[in-house]
């Protein structure tokens with residue numbers, strides 16, 4: 001019995017080696033980490049008080065169905081729409097909005113808007129692509145008045161935008177090659193895409209309950225679960241297209257520790273842990289003076305499971321594997337007016353910038369493509385000029401009152 005099983009095991013193991021890649025460098029290496037650190041400096045993109053950065057414009061009250069959240073929604077969709085320079089050659093970033101109305105304990109018919117940012121590999125077939133999914137909520141608590149939710153969850157949203165920016169070039173370059181020479185790439189690479197979800201309405205209006213919280217994620221999980229692909233698809237529903245969900249929450253305070261909550265995503269947790277260790281080992285860490293690491297590498301984990309109410313639950317309960325990245329003790333500013341710019345800790349934000357972008361690069365196997373190439377800086381400058389022009393235009397005509405869909409999103413994607 002054993003003799004007949006062993007050769008089978010060997011042949012299966014061989015089948016997992018991606019064709020044409022004898023080197024393991026599709027994973028991000030030290031050079032890749034150094035490249036991200038040098039070319040996408042967090043001081044530039046994630047500075048706490050720079051109006052040209054990705055974080056400061058989000059640090060305003062963002063209560064559902066108010067001008068504040070509409071302004072941030074526009075900021076996010078405008079930003080993403082300037083990151084699509086590859087359009088025409090390989091698919092760029094696609095923005096879709098999931099808009100719906102629901103009653104809350106304090107007001108009827110509140111409009112909520114989830115933002116979905118997605119990128120397909122070239123020649124992707126609908127129903128056959130799996131998406132690595134990163135998510136956070138972009139609304140804020142209604143009380144205390146003036147609450148800006150810096151860790152909850154402005155920083156996680158800025159980290160997602162930063163990640164889109166940092167990995168865009170590598171994805172585009174890899175996918176152009178994949179389009180031209182598909183045989184060099186594994187089936188897994190050809191059928192793996194990336195998606196970022198910005199949930200609306202995570203916070204309760206009155207007090208946290210199953211029905212007064214997570215409005216956006218509950219709506220989207222149900223919608224995706226009930227939206228079917230073509231009948232012979234490998235992935236029957238939109239929900240089944242989610243490889244796994246990484247949910248970021250309460251990030252940006254100092255001295256935080258992230259535990260591993262679920263057994264089935266512990267390997268992704270270990271990827272974060274080993275990236276953090278490597279960032280420290282090669283001297284790129286912004287928080288070397290903090291003794292404790294954010295993640296624990298290699299030690300037996302205690303899996304706490306779903307003990308925290310958050311946007312992951314509607315997906316978890318429908319079978320999506322979840323990596324919940326939330327500190328084990330909530331930072332002391334949680335749900336207080338003090339959860340503002342003053343109490344953010346830039347070294348931690350900076351570390352998270354490198355962690356999230358290198359994690360996504362690693363999972364998309366674009367390690368080989370995170371290297372210098374001749375016209376990279378020129379192209380980046382060009383796109384940043386476009387971004388700036390778009391922001392200036394946006395400043396001129398602020399979103400009017402009402403429930404308008406941002407123009408960028410209308411242009412880029414269909415409404416769900």
Ligand SMILES: [Zn+2]
Pocket residue numbers: 141152203335
């Ligand atoms: Zn909160």
